[in-house]
Amino acid sequence: MVSMTENPASIVDEDAFTVRRSIRINAPVEKVWRAITQPEYISRWFGRTVLDGVGVGAAGTMTFPDYGSIPLRVEEWDEPRVVAYRWNNDDALGKLPDRVQEKGSTVFTFTLDEIDGGTQLTVVEAGFENTSDPRVNLESHRTGWDEELDKMVALVEKDAVEADE
Template sequence: MVSMTENPASVVDENSFTVRRSIRINAPVEKVWQAITQPEYISRWFGRTVLDGVGVGAAGTMTFSDYGSIPLRVEEWDEPRRVAYRWNNDDALGSLPEQVQEKGSTVFTFTLDEVDGGTQLDVIETGFENTSAPLENLESHRTGWNEELDKLVALVERDTTKGDA
């Protein structure tokens, strides 16, 4: 059995209110792009994702068993290099609204680069200063990116060795 690529953990920068993680995936850029942009593929490693289209402005939800449905919107789309999503993640607003709100939301951006034998994927999530508990949210999302991106690596690498997309 092929073992999953080991990657460094997420890092929090409290001065810029960001969480970052850089990982390597032993798969072509095209496969990784599918995994981070196609709702049916995202749903296999992250939250159950539904979008009403493709590209900038596409909106929908990401649903987690522990949190419920979170509004999500595509903010940037540069296939197959970069995609950014804005999502609500601050329940200090009361119940989460059905559409993405600027206040209490953050943006996570995936950037892909081809490297020898695979793909370098960088994620940066920004905007935590706009949430009700910036430091708590930074730490929560740092942990989340470690868990979710490890699932992404395992899934994409397994699919690549099997020849699936």
């Protein structure tokens, strides 16, 4: 049994209103790219994801069991290096609207770099100053990125090992 790569936790920058996490994944960039861009793969480690296409402007939802559906839109696409998503995530707005709105939304950007033995993935989520309670949302998303990306690393590394067998 191969153990999952240990990675540092997410970091909050309260002055810049961002959450950042850089992790190492023992899998090639192409596998990590699929894990962060293909809805059927994202759904295996994050929220159940549905998108109406590929690339900038593709829109849809990400659904979480205890939270409901969150509108999602692709903001940037530079395969296989950078993808950015905007999503609504401000609980204080009450019922979330059915499409992405600038107020109360943040953008999370994944950047992939090839490194010896795998991929360096950095996620930066920005825009918390646009939410009703930036400090609470920053902390909530900091812990969320720790949990979700750890699940993704375990899944991608397991798939990479199985593909080599």
